[in-house]
Amino acid sequence: MKIKNILLATTTAIALSISAIASAADHKIKAGARAFEIEVLYVAVGDKVGFTNMNSHNTVSVDGLIPEGAEAWRSGMGENLGLSMDVPGIYSYVCEPHIGFGMVGVIVVGDITQADIDAYKQKAMDTLKGPWRRLLGKINKIKPTV
Secondary structure, three states: OHHHHHHHHHHHHHHHHHHHHHHOOEEEEEEOOOOEOOOEEEEOOOOEEEEEOOOOOOOEEOOOOOOOOOOOOEOOOOOOEEEEOOOOEEEEEEOHHHHHHOOEEEEEEOOOOHHHHHHHHHHHHHHOOHHHHHHHHHHOOOOOOO
16 A cells, blocks of 8 residues: 555656646747847746847846846857746846847746836846946836736
């Protein structure tokens, strides 16, 4: 009887793990001539985000404007990039060669409140300089999820 219970518990745990992995969604952010296709992307914790069509572009997370504990990223020029969004919060990113044109974006991972948005916006206003301030337009478009 004990072995049957152990096998049942193990099978249930494996099924739940596979279910959680299978439920992670894949999102694509396509680079256009001078803009990313999606300005503000909302994803769940654990979802995958892929940057595609990066022929003459890169994607770089913005120092200080990703959640604490999240891993910063920097793709090479022309390099498509895949990320796993495992830390909840707000992430800002840019294409360095085209930042002056406003090729910037924001990824929101998990639930955020208006207070979260307000604090993030203030931090961005305090730290962004020059063309990096183009991010403020995208940050102003973030909506609370709770």
